[in-house]
Amino acid sequence: FAAFSMAAMAQEAPPGGIAPDMPDKFQVVDSSFDYVRKDVMIPMRDGTKLYTVILIPKAAHDAPILLTRTPYSADRMVSYAYSGHMSSIMQGYDNMPDVIADGGYIRVIQDVRGKHGSEGSYVMARPLRGPLNGTQVDYSTDTWDTIEWLIHNLPQSNKKVGIIGISYDGYTALTALFHPHPALKVSVPMNPMVDGWMGDDWFHNGAFREETLPYIYTQDATRKSTPKWWASEYDAYDVYLKGVSAGMVGKSRGMEQIGFFNQILAHPAYDSYWQDQAVDKLLQKEGLKVPTMLVHSLWDQEDIYGAIATYYALQKSPSSASNLYLTMGPWNHGGEAKEAGTLGDIDFHADTGLYFRKKVLEPFLAHYLKDPSIPLPARVTSFRTGENVWESSNALPSADCTSGCTSLHFQPEHGLAFTAPAAGAGTQQYVSDPAHPVTYIPRPVLTKGVPGSPWAKWLTMDQRNFSARPDVLTMTSGVLTQPFTIKGQPVVHLTASTTGTDGDFVVKLIDVYPDEVPEQREMGGYQLMVSADILRGRYRKSLEHPEAIPANTPQLYKFNLPVADHTFLPGHRIMIQVQSSWFPLYDRNPQTYVDNIFLAPASAYKPAQISVDVANSWIDVHAPTPAAGIFAPQKP
Protein backbone atom coordinates (compact mmCIF):
# COMPACT_ATOMS: atom_id res chain seq x y z
CA PHE A 1 0.00 0.00 0.00
CA ALA A 2 2.86 2.38 0.91
CA ALA A 3 4.53 1.70 -2.44
CA PHE A 4 1.23 2.31 -4.19
CA SER A 5 0.62 5.67 -2.52
CA MET A 6 4.23 6.81 -3.17
CA ALA A 7 3.77 5.96 -6.84
CA ALA A 8 0.57 7.95 -6.84
CA MET A 9 2.54 11.03 -5.76
CA ALA A 10 4.90 10.87 -8.76
CA GLN A 11 4.11 13.16 -11.62
CA GLU A 12 2.15 11.92 -14.60
CA ALA A 13 3.45 12.19 -18.11
CA PRO A 14 1.92 15.09 -20.03
CA PRO A 15 0.25 13.92 -23.24
CA GLY A 16 2.96 13.05 -25.75
CA GLY A 17 5.68 13.89 -23.22
CA ILE A 18 7.81 12.13 -20.63
CA ALA A 19 7.18 12.05 -16.88
CA PRO A 20 9.98 13.70 -14.88
CA ASP A 21 11.56 11.50 -12.22
CA MET A 22 11.49 14.18 -9.55
CA PRO A 23 8.40 15.10 -7.58
CA ASP A 24 7.71 18.80 -7.05
CA LYS A 25 8.77 18.37 -3.44
CA PHE A 26 10.38 15.16 -2.19
CA GLN A 27 9.37 14.13 1.32
CA VAL A 28 11.97 12.28 3.40
CA VAL A 29 10.29 9.37 5.16
CA ASP A 30 11.57 10.01 8.67
CA SER A 31 8.97 8.35 10.84
CA SER A 32 11.51 5.77 12.10
CA PHE A 33 14.16 8.40 12.98
CA ASP A 34 15.05 8.96 16.64
CA TYR A 35 14.98 12.73 16.07
CA VAL A 36 13.05 15.40 14.25
CA ARG A 37 14.95 17.90 12.12
CA LYS A 38 13.56 21.39 11.67
CA ASP A 39 15.16 23.98 9.40
CA VAL A 40 13.98 27.44 10.43
CA MET A 41 14.79 31.08 9.69
CA ILE A 42 14.97 32.86 13.05
CA PRO A 43 14.32 36.62 12.89
CA MET A 44 16.83 38.98 14.53
CA ARG A 45 15.97 42.42 15.95
CA ASP A 46 16.99 44.15 12.69
CA GLY A 47 14.75 41.90 10.59
CA THR A 48 17.61 39.71 9.29
CA LYS A 49 16.71 36.01 9.38
CA LEU A 50 19.30 33.41 10.36
CA TYR A 51 19.22 29.86 9.03
CA THR A 52 19.04 27.42 11.90
CA VAL A 53 18.97 23.63 11.99
CA ILE A 54 17.30 22.12 15.05
CA LEU A 55 17.57 18.44 15.92
CA ILE A 56 15.08 17.38 18.56
CA PRO A 57 15.42 13.88 20.03
CA LYS A 58 11.98 12.26 19.79
CA ALA A 59 12.25 11.33 23.46
CA ALA A 60 12.97 14.95 24.43
CA HIS A 61 10.99 16.29 27.33
CA ASP A 62 12.35 19.06 29.53
CA ALA A 63 15.55 18.77 27.51
CA PRO A 64 18.30 21.41 27.57
CA ILE A 65 19.44 23.08 24.36
CA LEU A 66 23.03 23.16 23.05
CA LEU A 67 23.62 25.90 20.50
CA THR A 68 26.51 26.42 18.09
CA ARG A 69 26.81 29.50 15.84
CA THR A 70 29.07 28.99 12.85
CA PRO A 71 30.23 30.40 9.52
CA TYR A 72 30.88 26.83 8.27
CA SER A 73 27.35 25.80 7.19
CA ALA A 74 24.93 24.47 9.76
CA ASP A 75 23.47 22.18 7.14
CA ARG A 76 26.85 20.60 6.36
CA MET A 77 27.60 20.12 10.04
CA VAL A 78 24.82 17.58 10.45
CA SER A 79 24.63 15.95 7.07
CA TYR A 80 27.95 14.14 6.72
CA ALA A 81 26.44 10.75 7.40
CA TYR A 82 22.74 10.80 6.75
CA SER A 83 21.01 8.48 9.14
CA GLY A 84 17.91 7.97 11.21
CA HIS A 85 20.03 8.20 14.36
CA MET A 86 20.89 11.61 15.69
CA SER A 87 24.28 10.44 16.95
CA SER A 88 25.23 9.26 13.45
CA ILE A 89 24.53 12.50 11.65
CA MET A 90 26.49 14.56 14.17
CA GLN A 91 29.91 13.82 12.75
CA GLY A 92 30.83 17.36 11.71
CA TYR A 93 33.12 19.96 13.27
CA ASP A 94 32.19 20.61 16.92
CA ASN A 95 29.51 17.92 17.14
CA MET A 96 30.43 15.50 19.84
CA PRO A 97 27.77 12.81 19.55
CA ASP A 98 28.92 10.97 22.67
CA VAL A 99 28.14 14.08 24.72
CA ILE A 100 25.47 15.94 22.78
CA ALA A 101 23.33 13.24 21.18
CA ASP A 102 23.87 10.63 23.88
CA GLY A 103 23.15 13.32 26.49
CA GLY A 104 19.65 13.91 25.08
CA TYR A 105 20.29 17.58 24.26
CA ILE A 106 18.29 19.47 21.70
CA ARG A 107 20.97 20.40 19.18
CA VAL A 108 20.78 23.77 17.45
CA ILE A 109 23.27 24.92 14.82
CA GLN A 110 22.94 28.31 13.20
CA ASP A 111 24.71 30.03 10.32
CA VAL A 112 26.05 33.42 11.40
CA ARG A 113 24.73 36.40 9.46
CA GLY A 114 25.94 36.57 5.91
CA LYS A 115 27.09 32.94 5.60
CA HIS A 116 25.45 29.99 3.87
CA GLY A 117 21.68 29.93 4.58
CA SER A 118 21.54 33.12 6.66
CA GLU A 119 20.58 36.56 5.47
CA GLY A 120 22.56 39.71 6.16
CA SER A 121 26.12 40.73 5.49
CA TYR A 122 29.24 38.91 6.63
CA VAL A 123 32.14 40.49 8.48
CA MET A 124 35.07 38.27 9.50
CA ALA A 125 34.72 37.54 13.23
CA ARG A 126 32.23 40.45 13.30
CA PRO A 127 33.46 42.86 16.00
CA LEU A 128 31.10 43.58 18.88
CA ARG A 129 29.13 46.84 18.91
CA GLY A 130 31.48 49.68 19.71
CA PRO A 131 34.16 51.61 17.85
CA LEU A 132 34.44 48.98 15.10
CA ASN A 133 30.73 48.22 14.75
CA GLY A 134 28.35 51.17 14.71
CA THR A 135 25.25 49.05 14.02
CA GLN A 136 22.69 47.82 16.53
CA VAL A 137 23.58 44.18 15.98
CA ASP A 138 26.51 41.89 16.63
CA TYR A 139 27.05 38.23 17.47
CA SER A 140 25.96 38.85 21.07
CA THR A 141 22.58 40.32 20.05
CA ASP A 142 22.14 37.58 17.46
CA THR A 143 22.71 34.97 20.18
CA TRP A 144 20.29 36.74 22.50
CA ASP A 145 17.58 36.90 19.83
CA THR A 146 18.14 33.26 18.92
CA ILE A 147 17.89 32.07 22.52
CA GLU A 148 14.76 34.14 23.01
CA TRP A 149 13.18 32.45 19.99
CA LEU A 150 14.31 28.96 20.99
CA ILE A 151 12.93 29.02 24.51
CA HIS A 152 9.57 30.22 23.21
CA ASN A 153 9.32 27.85 20.27
CA LEU A 154 10.67 24.55 21.56
CA PRO A 155 8.09 23.11 23.97
CA GLN A 156 10.32 20.04 24.48
CA SER A 157 12.98 22.19 26.15
CA ASN A 158 13.63 23.03 29.79
CA LYS A 159 14.45 26.59 28.67
CA LYS A 160 18.10 26.22 29.63
CA VAL A 161 20.63 26.90 26.91
CA GLY A 162 24.35 26.21 26.57
CA ILE A 163 26.56 27.50 23.77
CA ILE A 164 29.54 25.49 22.56
CA GLY A 165 31.92 25.64 19.63
CA ILE A 166 35.46 25.22 18.35
CA SER A 167 37.65 27.98 16.91
CA TYR A 168 35.44 30.47 15.02
CA ASP A 169 32.51 28.84 16.75
CA GLY A 170 34.48 29.24 19.99
CA TYR A 171 34.64 32.95 19.19
CA THR A 172 30.85 33.03 18.81
CA ALA A 173 30.54 31.15 22.13
CA LEU A 174 32.59 33.95 23.75
CA THR A 175 30.57 36.74 22.17
CA ALA A 176 27.41 35.21 23.71
CA LEU A 177 28.83 36.25 27.11
CA PHE A 178 28.32 39.97 26.47
CA HIS A 179 24.93 41.05 27.87
CA PRO A 180 23.96 37.37 28.02
CA HIS A 181 20.38 36.16 27.74
CA PRO A 182 19.14 34.97 31.17
CA ALA A 183 18.43 31.51 29.73
CA LEU A 184 22.12 31.13 28.74
CA LYS A 185 23.37 28.92 31.55
CA VAL A 186 26.76 27.84 30.30
CA SER A 187 29.34 28.50 27.57
CA VAL A 188 32.15 26.26 26.29
CA PRO A 189 34.51 28.13 23.94
CA MET A 190 36.90 25.48 22.62
CA ASN A 191 40.14 26.65 20.94
CA PRO A 192 38.49 30.04 20.46
CA MET A 193 39.83 32.71 18.15
CA VAL A 194 40.28 35.64 20.54
CA ASP A 195 42.98 38.00 19.32
CA GLY A 196 43.99 37.67 15.69
CA TRP A 197 47.08 39.86 16.08
CA MET A 198 48.63 38.63 19.30
CA GLY A 199 48.64 34.94 18.60
CA ASP A 200 45.62 33.41 16.89
CA ASP A 201 44.79 32.94 13.23
CA TRP A 202 46.16 36.04 11.51
CA PHE A 203 49.40 37.10 13.22
CA HIS A 204 51.67 36.00 16.04
CA ASN A 205 53.35 38.95 17.76
CA GLY A 206 53.14 40.91 14.53
CA ALA A 207 54.41 38.24 12.10
CA PHE A 208 51.70 37.58 9.53
CA ARG A 209 50.49 34.03 9.01
CA GLU A 210 50.73 34.07 5.26
CA GLU A 211 49.20 30.64 4.92
CA THR A 212 45.87 31.99 6.21
CA LEU A 213 45.39 33.88 2.95
CA PRO A 214 43.54 30.90 1.42
CA TYR A 215 41.14 30.87 4.39
CA ILE A 216 40.35 34.57 4.05
CA TYR A 217 39.94 34.15 0.29
CA THR A 218 37.41 31.34 0.57
CA GLN A 219 35.56 32.58 3.62
CA ASP A 220 35.15 36.17 2.54
CA ALA A 221 34.73 35.96 -1.23
CA THR A 222 31.14 34.66 -1.26
CA ARG A 223 28.33 33.68 1.10
CA LYS A 224 28.65 29.99 0.23
CA SER A 225 32.49 29.94 0.28
CA THR A 226 32.50 28.68 -3.29
CA PRO A 227 35.72 30.10 -4.82
CA LYS A 228 38.64 27.97 -3.72
CA TRP A 229 42.19 29.21 -3.38
CA TRP A 230 44.31 28.38 -6.36
CA ALA A 231 48.03 27.82 -6.64
CA SER A 232 49.95 26.84 -9.72
CA GLU A 233 52.80 25.38 -7.66
CA TYR A 234 52.51 22.15 -5.63
CA ASP A 235 54.90 23.41 -2.96
CA ALA A 236 53.52 26.37 -0.99
CA TYR A 237 57.14 27.42 -0.44
CA ASP A 238 57.30 28.30 -4.14
CA VAL A 239 53.93 30.07 -4.11
CA TYR A 240 54.92 32.47 -1.38
CA LEU A 241 58.60 32.90 -2.29
CA LYS A 242 57.70 33.84 -5.86
CA GLY A 243 54.89 36.04 -4.55
CA VAL A 244 57.46 38.15 -2.58
CA SER A 245 55.14 39.66 0.06
CA ALA A 246 51.79 38.58 1.49
CA GLY A 247 50.23 41.75 0.11
CA MET A 248 51.45 40.94 -3.37
CA VAL A 249 50.30 37.32 -3.16
CA GLY A 250 46.81 38.45 -2.09
CA LYS A 251 46.58 41.10 -4.77
CA SER A 252 47.62 38.59 -7.43
CA ARG A 253 44.41 36.70 -6.49
CA GLY A 254 42.18 39.77 -6.53
CA MET A 255 41.91 39.91 -2.76
CA GLU A 256 41.69 43.68 -2.63
CA GLN A 257 37.99 43.08 -3.41
CA ILE A 258 37.71 41.61 0.10
CA GLY A 259 37.17 44.03 2.99
CA PHE A 260 39.05 42.01 5.60
CA PHE A 261 42.13 41.65 3.38
CA ASN A 262 42.27 45.43 3.06
CA GLN A 263 41.88 45.78 6.83
CA ILE A 264 44.84 43.47 7.36
CA LEU A 265 46.96 45.41 4.89
CA ALA A 266 46.01 48.68 6.58
CA HIS A 267 46.68 47.42 10.13
CA PRO A 268 49.99 45.55 10.30
CA ALA A 269 50.63 46.80 13.88
CA TYR A 270 48.63 46.24 17.06
CA ASP A 271 46.61 49.42 16.69
CA SER A 272 43.09 50.15 17.91
CA TYR A 273 41.63 48.07 15.07
CA TRP A 274 43.03 44.92 16.71
CA GLN A 275 42.92 46.03 20.33
CA ASP A 276 39.24 46.99 20.11
CA GLN A 277 38.24 43.50 18.97
CA ALA A 278 40.43 41.46 21.33
CA VAL A 279 37.74 39.49 23.14
CA ASP A 280 39.86 38.65 26.18
CA LYS A 281 40.30 42.33 26.97
CA LEU A 282 36.65 43.14 26.23
CA LEU A 283 35.36 40.28 28.35
CA GLN A 284 37.60 41.27 31.21
CA LYS A 285 35.86 44.68 31.19
CA GLU A 286 32.42 43.13 30.75
CA GLY A 287 32.88 40.57 33.55
CA LEU A 288 32.02 36.89 33.26
CA LYS A 289 28.46 36.30 34.41
CA VAL A 290 27.85 32.84 32.94
CA PRO A 291 29.75 29.68 33.95
CA THR A 292 32.30 29.12 31.21
CA MET A 293 34.75 26.36 30.43
CA LEU A 294 37.62 27.38 28.17
CA VAL A 295 39.24 24.51 26.32
CA HIS A 296 42.85 24.80 25.16
CA SER A 297 45.01 22.52 23.03
CA LEU A 298 48.73 22.42 23.83
CA TRP A 299 49.62 21.90 20.14
CA ASP A 300 46.93 24.08 18.58
CA GLN A 301 48.16 24.98 15.09
CA GLU A 302 45.55 27.74 14.66
CA ASP A 303 44.41 29.34 17.90
CA ILE A 304 47.08 28.64 20.51
CA TYR A 305 46.71 32.05 22.13
CA GLY A 306 43.02 32.74 22.76
CA ALA A 307 41.82 30.37 25.45
CA ILE A 308 44.78 30.97 27.75
CA ALA A 309 44.76 34.75 27.22
CA THR A 310 41.07 34.78 28.12
CA TYR A 311 41.72 32.62 31.15
CA TYR A 312 44.39 34.99 32.48
CA ALA A 313 42.27 38.07 31.73
CA LEU A 314 39.27 36.69 33.63
CA GLN A 315 41.31 35.31 36.51
CA LYS A 316 42.13 38.89 37.51
CA SER A 317 38.67 39.59 38.89
CA PRO A 318 37.25 37.33 41.63
CA SER A 319 33.67 37.66 40.33
CA SER A 320 34.69 36.55 36.83
CA ALA A 321 37.02 33.87 38.22
CA SER A 322 34.11 32.39 40.16
CA ASN A 323 32.50 31.42 36.84
CA LEU A 324 35.69 30.26 35.15
CA TYR A 325 36.90 26.74 34.27
CA LEU A 326 39.74 25.60 32.03
CA THR A 327 40.73 22.32 30.44
CA MET A 328 43.96 21.90 28.53
CA GLY A 329 45.11 18.77 26.82
CA PRO A 330 47.59 17.30 24.33
CA TRP A 331 45.61 18.14 21.24
CA ASN A 332 45.79 19.95 17.98
CA HIS A 333 43.11 22.43 16.94
CA GLY A 334 39.80 20.81 17.94
CA GLY A 335 41.50 17.49 18.72
CA GLU A 336 39.58 17.15 21.97
CA ALA A 337 36.38 16.54 20.01
CA LYS A 338 37.86 13.41 18.39
CA GLU A 339 39.80 10.27 19.23
CA ALA A 340 43.05 11.59 20.74
CA GLY A 341 45.30 8.73 21.81
CA THR A 342 48.13 10.07 19.66
CA LEU A 343 49.09 13.26 17.89
CA GLY A 344 51.44 12.73 14.99
CA ASP A 345 54.24 10.54 16.37
CA ILE A 346 53.45 11.26 20.01
CA ASP A 347 51.60 8.55 21.91
CA PHE A 348 49.61 9.42 25.04
CA HIS A 349 48.68 5.77 25.70
CA ALA A 350 44.97 6.61 26.22
CA ASP A 351 42.21 8.46 24.39
CA THR A 352 42.60 11.91 25.95
CA GLY A 353 39.73 13.32 23.86
CA LEU A 354 37.34 10.76 25.29
CA TYR A 355 38.57 11.51 28.82
CA PHE A 356 37.86 15.21 28.33
CA ARG A 357 34.41 14.65 26.87
CA LYS A 358 33.23 12.07 29.37
CA LYS A 359 34.96 13.11 32.60
CA VAL A 360 35.06 16.87 32.22
CA LEU A 361 32.69 18.25 29.59
CA GLU A 362 29.76 15.93 30.20
CA PRO A 363 29.43 16.61 33.97
CA PHE A 364 30.12 20.32 33.47
CA LEU A 365 27.25 20.68 30.99
CA ALA A 366 24.96 18.41 32.96
CA HIS A 367 25.52 20.33 36.20
CA TYR A 368 24.40 23.63 34.72
CA LEU A 369 21.84 22.43 32.19
CA LYS A 370 20.26 19.38 33.83
CA ASP A 371 20.91 18.78 37.49
CA PRO A 372 22.95 20.97 39.86
CA SER A 373 23.63 17.97 42.11
CA ILE A 374 25.96 16.50 39.47
CA PRO A 375 29.51 17.24 40.74
CA LEU A 376 31.53 19.79 38.78
CA PRO A 377 35.02 19.11 37.48
CA ALA A 378 38.02 20.95 38.94
CA ARG A 379 38.62 24.61 38.05
CA VAL A 380 41.59 23.56 35.95
CA THR A 381 41.93 20.12 34.42
CA SER A 382 45.20 19.71 32.55
CA PHE A 383 47.17 16.97 30.89
CA ARG A 384 50.88 16.81 31.52
CA THR A 385 52.71 15.61 28.45
CA GLY A 386 55.87 13.53 28.84
CA GLU A 387 54.48 11.87 31.95
CA ASN A 388 51.06 11.50 30.30
CA VAL A 389 48.92 12.18 33.37
CA TRP A 390 45.81 14.24 34.05
CA GLU A 391 45.94 16.72 36.88
CA SER A 392 43.30 18.81 38.68
CA SER A 393 44.14 22.17 40.21
CA ASN A 394 42.58 25.45 41.26
CA ALA A 395 44.50 27.73 38.92
CA LEU A 396 47.27 27.95 36.33
CA PRO A 397 50.60 29.46 37.41
CA SER A 398 50.70 33.17 36.65
CA ALA A 399 51.34 34.38 33.09
CA ASP A 400 54.57 36.16 33.93
CA CYS A 401 57.57 34.71 35.69
CA THR A 402 57.89 37.11 38.60
CA SER A 403 58.03 34.19 41.01
CA GLY A 404 58.29 30.41 40.96
CA CYS A 405 60.41 30.33 37.83
CA THR A 406 63.85 29.17 36.92
CA SER A 407 66.03 30.20 33.98
CA LEU A 408 67.43 28.06 31.20
CA HIS A 409 70.58 29.95 30.27
CA PHE A 410 72.31 29.86 26.89
CA GLN A 411 75.92 28.68 27.22
CA PRO A 412 79.01 28.97 25.05
CA GLU A 413 79.58 26.03 22.67
CA HIS A 414 75.82 25.65 22.08
CA GLY A 415 75.13 24.54 25.63
CA LEU A 416 72.15 25.11 27.90
CA ALA A 417 72.11 25.04 31.72
CA PHE A 418 70.32 26.33 34.81
CA THR A 419 73.28 28.52 35.77
CA ALA A 420 74.30 31.75 34.04
CA PRO A 421 77.53 31.53 32.05
CA ALA A 422 80.53 33.54 33.13
CA ALA A 423 80.71 37.07 31.77
CA GLY A 424 82.38 37.27 28.38
CA ALA A 425 80.59 34.19 27.07
CA GLY A 426 80.59 35.95 23.71
CA THR A 427 78.12 35.65 20.88
CA GLN A 428 76.83 32.95 18.60
CA GLN A 429 76.05 33.84 15.01
CA TYR A 430 74.00 32.75 12.08
CA VAL A 431 73.07 34.32 8.75
CA SER A 432 69.38 34.69 8.00
CA ASP A 433 68.78 34.95 4.27
CA PRO A 434 65.22 35.72 3.10
CA ALA A 435 66.07 34.08 -0.22
CA HIS A 436 66.50 30.76 1.67
CA PRO A 437 64.07 30.96 4.60
CA VAL A 438 63.81 28.26 7.25
CA THR A 439 60.60 26.34 6.67
CA TYR A 440 58.22 25.26 9.43
CA ILE A 441 57.83 21.76 7.95
CA PRO A 442 60.05 19.98 5.46
CA ARG A 443 59.44 20.75 1.78
CA PRO A 444 57.28 20.28 -0.20
CA VAL A 445 55.15 22.47 2.04
CA LEU A 446 51.63 21.14 1.66
CA THR A 447 49.24 23.71 3.06
CA LYS A 448 46.16 22.98 5.15
CA GLY A 449 43.55 21.23 3.08
CA VAL A 450 45.97 19.88 0.43
CA PRO A 451 45.93 16.05 0.38
CA GLY A 452 48.84 14.75 2.46
CA SER A 453 49.27 18.02 4.35
CA PRO A 454 50.78 17.52 7.84
CA TRP A 455 49.09 20.77 8.99
CA ALA A 456 47.05 19.19 11.79
CA LYS A 457 50.10 17.65 13.47
CA TRP A 458 52.95 19.91 12.42
CA LEU A 459 53.59 21.38 15.86
CA THR A 460 54.61 17.92 17.07
CA MET A 461 56.86 17.12 14.11
CA ASP A 462 60.53 16.22 14.56
CA GLN A 463 62.71 19.35 14.61
CA ARG A 464 65.99 17.58 13.96
CA ASN A 465 66.23 18.59 10.33
CA PHE A 466 66.10 22.21 11.41
CA SER A 467 68.71 21.88 14.17
CA ALA A 468 71.13 20.77 11.47
CA ARG A 469 70.73 24.00 9.45
CA PRO A 470 73.48 26.62 9.80
CA ASP A 471 70.82 29.36 10.09
CA VAL A 472 69.21 27.72 13.14
CA LEU A 473 71.07 28.33 16.39
CA THR A 474 70.77 25.29 18.61
CA MET A 475 71.55 25.05 22.32
CA THR A 476 71.32 21.68 24.09
CA SER A 477 71.53 20.73 27.76
CA GLY A 478 73.18 17.68 29.24
CA VAL A 479 71.21 14.46 29.73
CA LEU A 480 68.67 14.73 32.54
CA THR A 481 69.13 12.41 35.49
CA GLN A 482 65.77 13.36 37.02
CA PRO A 483 62.43 14.45 35.63
CA PHE A 484 62.06 18.18 35.04
CA THR A 485 58.50 19.55 34.86
CA ILE A 486 57.34 22.94 33.60
CA LYS A 487 53.80 24.30 33.72
CA GLY A 488 52.94 27.76 32.42
CA GLN A 489 54.09 30.18 29.73
CA PRO A 490 57.88 30.20 29.21
CA VAL A 491 59.25 33.74 28.90
CA VAL A 492 61.99 34.40 26.33
CA HIS A 493 64.76 36.90 27.07
CA LEU A 494 66.85 36.96 23.92
CA THR A 495 69.57 39.54 23.44
CA ALA A 496 70.77 39.78 19.87
CA SER A 497 72.04 42.19 17.27
CA THR A 498 71.57 42.14 13.52
CA THR A 499 73.33 43.74 10.59
CA GLY A 500 69.84 44.53 9.23
CA THR A 501 67.28 47.06 10.46
CA ASP A 502 64.38 44.66 11.08
CA GLY A 503 64.15 40.94 11.73
CA ASP A 504 62.09 38.12 13.20
CA PHE A 505 63.02 35.84 16.09
CA VAL A 506 61.56 32.37 16.41
CA VAL A 507 62.32 30.58 19.67
CA LYS A 508 61.49 26.89 20.16
CA LEU A 509 61.71 24.96 23.43
CA ILE A 510 62.32 21.31 22.59
CA ASP A 511 62.39 17.94 24.35
CA VAL A 512 65.14 15.80 22.85
CA TYR A 513 64.43 12.11 23.28
CA PRO A 514 67.22 9.62 24.11
CA ASP A 515 69.19 8.27 21.16
CA GLU A 516 67.22 5.07 21.42
CA VAL A 517 63.65 4.57 22.61
CA PRO A 518 63.18 0.80 22.70
CA GLU A 519 59.37 0.90 23.08
CA GLN A 520 58.94 3.18 20.05
CA ARG A 521 62.11 2.98 17.96
CA GLU A 522 61.20 5.83 15.60
CA MET A 523 61.30 8.21 18.57
CA GLY A 524 65.07 7.73 19.02
CA GLY A 525 66.64 11.22 19.05
CA TYR A 526 63.27 12.87 18.28
CA GLN A 527 63.11 16.63 18.85
CA LEU A 528 59.62 17.48 20.10
CA MET A 529 58.65 21.13 20.31
CA VAL A 530 56.86 21.71 23.62
CA SER A 531 56.41 25.44 23.10
CA ALA A 532 57.49 27.89 20.40
CA ASP A 533 56.60 31.25 18.92
CA ILE A 534 57.77 34.17 16.80
CA LEU A 535 58.28 37.88 17.48
CA ARG A 536 58.59 40.46 14.72
CA GLY A 537 61.58 42.52 15.84
CA ARG A 538 60.10 45.94 15.00
CA TYR A 539 57.56 45.36 17.80
CA ARG A 540 60.14 44.56 20.51
CA LYS A 541 59.48 47.82 22.37
CA SER A 542 55.87 48.55 21.42
CA LEU A 543 53.35 46.33 19.70
CA GLU A 544 51.49 49.41 18.49
CA HIS A 545 54.35 51.61 17.35
CA PRO A 546 56.98 49.67 15.40
CA GLU A 547 60.57 50.87 15.44
CA ALA A 548 63.48 50.02 13.18
CA ILE A 549 66.20 47.96 14.81
CA PRO A 550 69.47 49.89 15.05
CA ALA A 551 71.96 47.81 13.06
CA ASN A 552 74.74 46.04 14.97
CA THR A 553 73.32 47.07 18.35
CA PRO A 554 72.24 44.38 20.83
CA GLN A 555 68.52 44.54 21.59
CA LEU A 556 66.33 42.64 24.04
CA TYR A 557 63.57 40.52 22.51
CA LYS A 558 61.25 39.51 25.34
CA PHE A 559 58.05 37.59 24.74
CA ASN A 560 55.94 34.78 26.17
CA LEU A 561 55.72 31.39 24.55
CA PRO A 562 52.48 29.37 24.54
CA VAL A 563 51.66 27.54 27.75
CA ALA A 564 53.39 24.19 28.25
CA ASP A 565 52.62 21.46 30.76
CA HIS A 566 55.41 19.01 30.22
CA THR A 567 57.87 16.73 31.95
CA PHE A 568 61.27 16.26 30.37
CA LEU A 569 61.98 12.70 31.45
CA PRO A 570 65.30 11.27 32.67
CA GLY A 571 67.50 10.38 29.71
CA HIS A 572 66.08 13.32 27.70
CA ARG A 573 67.78 16.64 26.99
CA ILE A 574 66.39 20.17 26.76
CA MET A 575 67.03 22.14 23.59
CA ILE A 576 66.38 25.69 22.42
CA GLN A 577 66.41 26.61 18.75
CA VAL A 578 66.56 30.21 17.53
CA GLN A 579 65.97 31.18 13.90
CA SER A 580 64.76 34.20 11.96
CA SER A 581 62.11 32.77 9.63
CA TRP A 582 59.34 30.17 9.82
CA PHE A 583 58.22 30.14 6.25
CA PRO A 584 55.73 30.15 4.63
CA LEU A 585 53.48 29.90 7.68
CA TYR A 586 54.79 33.37 8.49
CA ASP A 587 55.63 35.90 5.82
CA ARG A 588 59.31 36.73 5.43
CA ASN A 589 60.74 39.75 7.17
CA PRO A 590 62.74 41.74 4.57
CA GLN A 591 65.29 42.49 7.32
CA THR A 592 65.45 46.04 6.00
CA TYR A 593 62.99 48.33 7.75
CA VAL A 594 60.07 49.35 5.52
CA ASP A 595 56.86 51.07 6.62
CA ASN A 596 54.57 48.17 5.78
CA ILE A 597 55.96 44.67 5.22
CA PHE A 598 52.83 43.70 3.28
CA LEU A 599 54.01 46.07 0.56
CA ALA A 600 57.78 45.47 0.77
CA PRO A 601 59.46 45.46 -2.66
CA ALA A 602 61.69 42.53 -3.62
CA SER A 603 64.75 44.79 -3.30
CA ALA A 604 64.15 45.22 0.46
CA TYR A 605 64.75 41.51 1.24
CA LYS A 606 68.39 41.21 2.33
CA PRO A 607 70.47 38.67 4.26
CA ALA A 608 71.51 39.68 7.77
CA GLN A 609 73.98 38.31 10.26
CA ILE A 610 72.45 37.71 13.68
CA SER A 611 74.65 37.64 16.78
CA VAL A 612 73.10 36.25 19.94
CA ASP A 613 74.61 37.50 23.18
CA VAL A 614 75.02 34.24 25.10
CA ALA A 615 75.38 35.67 28.62
CA ASN A 616 72.23 37.77 28.22
CA SER A 617 69.90 35.20 26.68
CA TRP A 618 67.71 32.74 28.53
CA ILE A 619 64.18 31.36 28.87
CA ASP A 620 62.35 31.51 32.18
CA VAL A 621 60.20 28.47 32.86
CA HIS A 622 57.71 27.81 35.64
CA ALA A 623 59.55 25.28 37.78
CA PRO A 624 61.61 25.30 40.97
CA THR A 625 65.34 25.63 40.34
CA PRO A 626 66.65 22.08 40.18
CA ALA A 627 69.45 20.91 42.44
CA ALA A 628 72.94 20.56 40.99
CA GLY A 629 73.41 17.16 39.43
CA ILE A 630 70.22 17.21 37.39
CA PHE A 631 72.39 16.75 34.30
CA ALA A 632 74.60 13.69 33.90
CA PRO A 633 78.30 14.58 33.76
CA GLN A 634 79.44 15.21 30.17
CA LYS A 635 81.38 12.34 28.62
CA PRO A 636 84.93 13.46 27.81
Ligand code: PG9
Ligand atom coordinates in the same frame (compact mmCIF):
# COMPACT_ATOMS: atom_id res chain seq x y z
N1 PG9 B 1 41.00 28.76 13.02
C1 PG9 B 1 39.82 29.01 12.23
C2 PG9 B 1 39.41 30.46 12.32
C3 PG9 B 1 38.80 31.00 13.42
C4 PG9 B 1 38.48 32.34 13.43
C5 PG9 B 1 38.78 33.13 12.39
C6 PG9 B 1 39.39 32.55 11.31
C7 PG9 B 1 39.72 31.25 11.26
C8 PG9 B 1 38.76 28.00 12.54
O1 PG9 B 1 39.14 26.84 12.65
O2 PG9 B 1 37.58 28.28 12.60
